Amino acid sequence: MSEDRANTAEDNDNTTDFGFTRVDRDAKAGMVRGVFDSVASRYDLMNDLMSGGIHRLWKRFTIELCAVRPGQTILDIAGGTGDLAARFSRLVGQDGKVILADINAAMLEVGRDRLIDKGASDNIEVVQADAQYLPFADNSIDCITIAFGLRNVTDKAIALQSMLRVLRPGGRLLVLEFSKPTSPLLGKIYDQYSFQILPAMGRLVAQDADSYRYLAESIRKHPDQETLLAMMADAGFVESRYHNMTGGIVAVHQGFKA
């Protein structure tokens, strides 16, 4: 499948990827919204089932790389059901602020309710926002995370530039995203899992095989480790690097604003 992996050096025509399908650029956000509207209520359950709970470990390591300090302002883009935001809320303390942002209202609603249930809403703001056009002031954020969200953004280059704009100088971006397995054998096993087992699980748990098929396809179309690293450099991030996790199935990219 690696040959299908688009480098997404943003497409020149007026279309873009929606999984393995080419769709009109203006239509992608709405279609992605449709997918997440469908899975929102069972999103965390499905994540646990799909990854065997490992997504919690990937997120734990990402949070460590953020090196959050009390009093900082953290923006969690595509934060969905708020699991990262809840953790950040404790780390920044009462003097800090966490902004939970997502383009999808249904996901945000689930996230907001969950944060209230956890008693973690004091220093958290919930904002419906498009990653490409972040509604925040320049140089206002200490750290941005986007976990399993960048691949759903229509124009990743514009989104990266928007993130760079709102970051404070010295601030950092962490992109946690599915990537390319480093071993060909693992890649084959992973393909079988993604295109056979994952949609079946989606059908069983969320009664929605198509949405989970889209998730698998969108992972394959997402830029691989080196391509995303180059995209971050193009956007203006410095000191960029990445860590592969679970054999490269997932990678976390880190970059700083100079």
Added chain:
Amino acid sequence: MTQHDPALLSAALAGAERAMNQAIALSPTSHQALGGLSGTLLGVEVTTLDLTLYIKMVDATEVRLMTHCEDQTDAFVRGTLEDFGALATSEDPAAILINSSIELQGSSHSLIALQQVVSRMDIDWEAPLVDALGDVMGHQIAEGLRSVFRWGEGARASLKRQVSEYLLEEGRLTPPKAELEHFYDAVQSLAMRVDRAQNQVEKLLAKAALKRETQ
């Protein structure tokens, strides 16, 4: 940072962190001492495993384990797995720090204080059993477990004594401790005498060379 898969390390640390925080929750007598260490950050590099981890004392009831940390550590220690095993179980951690190959950067105070809190932890295993099973059943099971632990501890001590006696007295496979210490002293004394003799020889050679030059 080490070359291990971060997800695997995170899994190990998440499990260890959970177990440690559970143990702290069950040991209320250690909360005051841990409270005094709040905010302390220790770095530990285990050279045997090519692993670096950080231990943050969040407050009196919570420890956080991390694979990555950019804050200044109060103490950073580097050593082998065996060194850290000896340090963790030692009654005299300061002696281990001085005599082992553990390298320490920063203050040893917080490290020794944490080691002492951990070694003196009195974990109340009965509390969760009573919560889950009720007073009578919980207490009975806890008593049973305590007997098993006591027996295990006694058996371990007895086995250690008997093995030691066999190796020393019956098998004559190892020398007695006093004899061994005497031997070490003799070796050290010999090494010092050899050093002194070598210095004397070098001094004489230098003197002879000087004499030859002046002639």
